[in-house]
Structures are given as C-alpha cells and as structure tokens.
Amino acid sequence: MTSKRDVESTVEVSLSTRLREAHRQVTRQRISDAAREIFHRDGYRDARLEEVAQLAGLSRSTLYQHFGDKESILTEVAEPYRLGLLALVEEMPGPNPTRNEIDVWIARLARFVATERVPTILIVELANGEDSPAPLQQIGSDLLTALANRYPAFSRALQDGPERTLWRAWADTILREMGWACLRYARDEGAASVAALQVAADLIYLFVHEKFRWRDEDVC
Incomplete structure (x- = not known):
C-alpha cells in the first residue's frame, strides 16, 4: 500500500521535473530571441555566440x-x-484554384511576412545564398513537399520520369520568386514589393494549371 509520504514524494519529484523543464524552455527561448536579433543585425555567418549569450543575459557555458x-x-x-x-x-486553395483565390492566399502570405519581418529577411537571404545552412534547406524541402501534397504540378517535380528535371526547375524557380517577393515585402519596398508578390501569384497560377510548355524542344 502506498503511504502518504510516498505520494508526497512522487508529487514533489513531478513538480520539480516540470519546473526544470519550464526553466529550460524559458532559457532556450531567451537564447533564440537573442540569436534572432544578433543574426539579423550582424548576419548569420558573422554572428558571434558570445554576443548571443551576452544579449540573452547568460554565460557562454549555459548557452x-x-x-x-x-x-x-x-x-x-x-x-x-x-x-x-x-x-x-x-490554407492554399486547391487543387484547381482560381486566380482570385490565389490572390487571397497571397494577401495572407503578405500578412504573415509583415508579422515575421525579421525571420523572413534572415531566412530568405540565407536560403538563397551560397552554402545555405542545412536547417534552411530543410524548410525549402518541407515547403516543396507540402505543395506537392496539394498540387499535381508540384508533385511531378518530385516524381521520377523523363520530364522531372524540367518540372523541378519550374518548381524551384517559383519557390525562389516567392522567397524574393516575401523578402522585398519584408523590407517594405513599396509598390515594387507588391508587384513582386503579384508576379509570384501569376507563376503559381500558371504552374498549378500546367499552362507552361514542357517539351524539351520548347526549351531554348
């Protein structure tokens, strides 16, 4: 039979474990917030972890x-x-969205970018540079997979076959243009950023409706 002392001891251990985990999550969030600011200010490659730790109010060893x-x-x-x-x-409309439905979705994307301005600038700049870090390559891969689950055109970019290379080239181009459009919007470049988002919407519409020409002889 479990004694009262055993129950109290179990409760204390459980509470202590939860408190340690909560403290751990708070510390990790402090580091993450500080890193985001330092990465944005100095650039990811030039950022020093000592400065991240200092901004987070922690020692380097704790980091x-x-x-x-x-x-x-x-x-x-x-x-x-x-x-x-x-x-x-x-939330993207599919599998056969109208141009207006894509415009509505692009507006949601713009609101997301406006809210996440700093990470958008950091992630897009790094993802499109040379030697993109593995975590950002994973974002691109996950994004393409998610799109492939909604649209056959993007799915073809991941399937084996004689035309896969061309489908993948278009898919990568569209993702890259979406990224640059988001970057320009995050930088608040005015009418140019809005136009870039509209072009990205055009590309998505044409691609998912397969309105491009795909034969090898059409490629200059």
Whole structure:
C-alpha cells in the first residue's frame, strides 16, 4: 500500500521535473530571441555566440548546455517560421484554384511576412545564398513537399520520369520568386514589393494549371 509520504514524494519529484523543464524552455527561448536579433543585425555567418549569450543575459557555458553550435540555434530560430509557413500552405486553395483565390492566399502570405519581418529577411537571404545552412534547406524541402501534397504540378517535380528535371526547375524557380517577393515585402519596398508578390501569384497560377510548355524542344 502506498503511504502518504510516498505520494508526497512522487508529487514533489513531478513538480520539480516540470519546473526544470519550464526553466529550460524559458532559457532556450531567451537564447533564440537573442540569436534572432544578433543574426539579423550582424548576419548569420558573422554572428558571434558570445554576443548571443551576452544579449540573452547568460554565460557562454549555459548557452552551450542548450545548443551545441550556431546551426542548432538557427534551427530553433527558424522552426516557428517553418511551422507558420507550412500552416499557410495548408490554407492554399486547391487543387484547381482560381486566380482570385490565389490572390487571397497571397494577401495572407503578405500578412504573415509583415508579422515575421525579421525571420523572413534572415531566412530568405540565407536560403538563397551560397552554402545555405542545412536547417534552411530543410524548410525549402518541407515547403516543396507540402505543395506537392496539394498540387499535381508540384508533385511531378518530385516524381521520377523523363520530364522531372524540367518540372523541378519550374518548381524551384517559383519557390525562389516567392522567397524574393516575401523578402522585398519584408523590407517594405513599396509598390515594387507588391508587384513582386503579384508576379509570384501569376507563376503559381500558371504552374498549378500546367499552362507552361514542357517539351524539351520548347526549351531554348
């Protein structure tokens, strides 16, 4: 039979475990918030983890207790953005959206970018540069997979076959143009950023409705 003391001891251990986990999550969030600011200010590649720790109000050793390197911190910083972006893809109209439906979705994307301005600039700039960090390559891969689950055109970009290379080239081009449009909107470039989003919407519409020409002889 379990004694009162045993029950109290179990409750104390459980409470202590929950408090430690809560403290751990708070510390990781402090590091993530500080890293996002330092990465944006100095650029990811030039950012120093000592400055991240200092801004977070922690020692360098505490930072390394939670994150082994800068890339693991970038993964943490990018994760909310990745989840938000994938949730937006789930809201895309399909599988045969009208141009107006795509415009409505692009407006939602613009609102997301406006809310997540700093991570948009950081992630898009890094993702489109040379030697893109692995966490950002994963975002691109996840985004393409999510689109493939909604639209046959994007699905063909991932399937084996003689035309896969061309489908993939178009899919990558559309993702890249969407990224640059989001970057320009995040930078608040005015009418140019709105026009870039409209072009991205045009490309999505044409691609999902397969209105491009696909034969090899059509490629110059």
